[in-house]
Amino acid sequence: MLRPLPARNELYGFGVAVAYLGMHGERVNTKFEAWRDLISDITALRLDSFAVAERLRSLRLPPA
Template sequence: MTDPPSISRSVPDMLAASGEARRNEAYGYGVAIAYLQASGEPVDTTYEPWRDLINDIRALRLDSYDIAERLRSWREP
């Protein structure tokens, strides 16, 4: 019997997959924008801040609180 893969190893491995990870990121980007706008929280929808957020998540530099704070900082008046 083999040991189950550890979370710390399997998440970065999944994110390293080129094509599927990119599609998932693009889908997550679209869903997040749609959800925030439908919730009455319009945010900056330019791709660059989202790309940086995706890269920081992929590098495991952010926790859920950091992600939420960054999204709140992008609110449009």
């Protein structure tokens, strides 16, 4: 398995994900607590890429 980010760099990954979604017009819940479980599941290898995508979709906020 390839790990593109250095070990224990969850905050960087969080920032990249929020920025990427924002660039594409997606408003997301940016409170870190909402991302804690996602980060934990990713680092524990409990999610595949499809599950990660579904979890990211669940963090979207309704249109303003």
